[in-house]
Amino acid sequence: MKRESSVTCPRCGQAEVLAMPMDACVVVYDCPACGMRLTPKPGDCCVFCSYGDAPCPPVQAQGCGCANPL
Structure with a gap:
């Protein structure tokens, strides 16, 4: 099971590797490069x-x- 994922912003293409929670979903992420939610x-x-x-x-x-959304 993968515990990290590279999230890529559809607006600016910025990718960031993030640790994923094992028992919950992340429903909001703000791109650190362009601020897109x-x-x-x-x-x-x-x-x-x-x-x-x-x-x-x-x-x-x-x-x-x-x-269990976060």
């Missing part, structure tokens, strides 16, 4: 599933969304 795309549970190179650990483990 990222939220999950429709159908995704978190920013890692929408903008990361790996889905969040709850999805990796169960293949479904997370009930």
